[in-house]
Amino acid sequence: MKCHDLDRLLYPYLDGELVAEERVDLEQHFSSCDACAKQVQAERTALAVIRTAANNGSPRAPESLKRNLLAGIHGEQRRLRQARMLRWSAAAASVAICAVAANYQWRSFQRRLFIEDVTARYARQFPLEIQQRSPRELEAWFGGKLKHRVTVPRIMNATAAGARLLNVRENQAAFIRYDTQRPGEVAPRPMGLFVYQAPEDDVGPLKDAEFGSGNGFNVVSWRDGDVVYRLVSDLDESDVRQLLPATGATVVQPASLQR
């Protein structure tokens, strides 16, 4: 230990950072060197003055800051929890979207199957069980034969030619044949109406009547309560639309809704 080492060792010594041997070595030097001993004492005092002054002069954190810090932690905790929940619900939402999409696919697939089935049955021209009757008589004939009540819609420019029972995809159905006599045409054009209950056949109400086609026929479909109506014909969609003007309900009307 030499006097010129003091600069290097002074603060580590005062800060208690020297290992025991270094410290002992330094203190031995102080006992024999007045100048160094004096300097270290002065530095010790100066350091104490500065530390005390700095600490005494430092304000405590304002109470408002402390409150904000705790509130911030609380808010952060809530935010993190919400972020977690958000991630969860995002995952749940995508599952739900998939489910909705799958359900939508399934429903449109089901509708497709019903359209295929009614058009295929219409094409086979099954013989009618009862012929040339008024809608009211037909309704009476269906009475009790099916689980659901059958109302025979009155269709503009068309007369009910007859009716029978048949199945539409394992569901008991009423079939009513109409002949439509359109202005300017000599021969009447036939139409067939299928009336059945099938929860999985998801069509909208009459005002949202749905157009589709299968097996070379056009189909217009609607629902009244839990009863589905599908009208099959070889009329163009535009001709059928003439039977069903934009406002809907007036032309094709289930008998039950008519006075």
Added chain:
Amino acid sequence: MGSRQTNAMKVEFEQMAAPWFDGLYASALRLTRNERDAEDLVQDAVMRAYRFFDKFERGTNFRAWLFKILTNTFINKYRRSVKERTLSDPSERDSVNAQFFSQDATDAAQNPEDLLLDRAMSDDVLKAIDGLAIDFRMVLILADLQEFSYKEIADILDVPVGTVMSRLFRGRKALQKALLDRPKGTLEQPISLEEFRARKNLG
């Protein structure tokens, strides 16, 4: 990004951090040199600490960890805006044994005992600390205000212990010099309002 903070962790963090709010604020005040920025800095640092609390290794030095986040937040956010010049003294990059204790710094305060005679006032000391270059100031705050060990300071600032020692030496010497050089008369007690009026009337 830590995000597994449970309610129990929140309570634990509050209990561990709350005792250091005063120290964090006192240090932030010396770093930013104004109260508003100091409050913002502490707020930022504590929120960051909380967000990363699940990364904190239990059983290690929580206070040093908090102050590391405080100084990092300051360096990343405030220092850039304050545009403080970094210490780029080539002597500091040399080894510890190099002549980093520059002679002029040593000469600057040959009579540190003079400080006693002045009974350095707290305001003067704090003002003098605030006048130090940021790298010296950070070490001095951690060593003399927070009384961290050299090793802890080295960890907090991510510098070698030798760098801590040289910055502390030079920072303390510069501080002594600033205090000894400060304009005399700052210690004069402000006179009372009555006394001031009395003097004014006499004049």
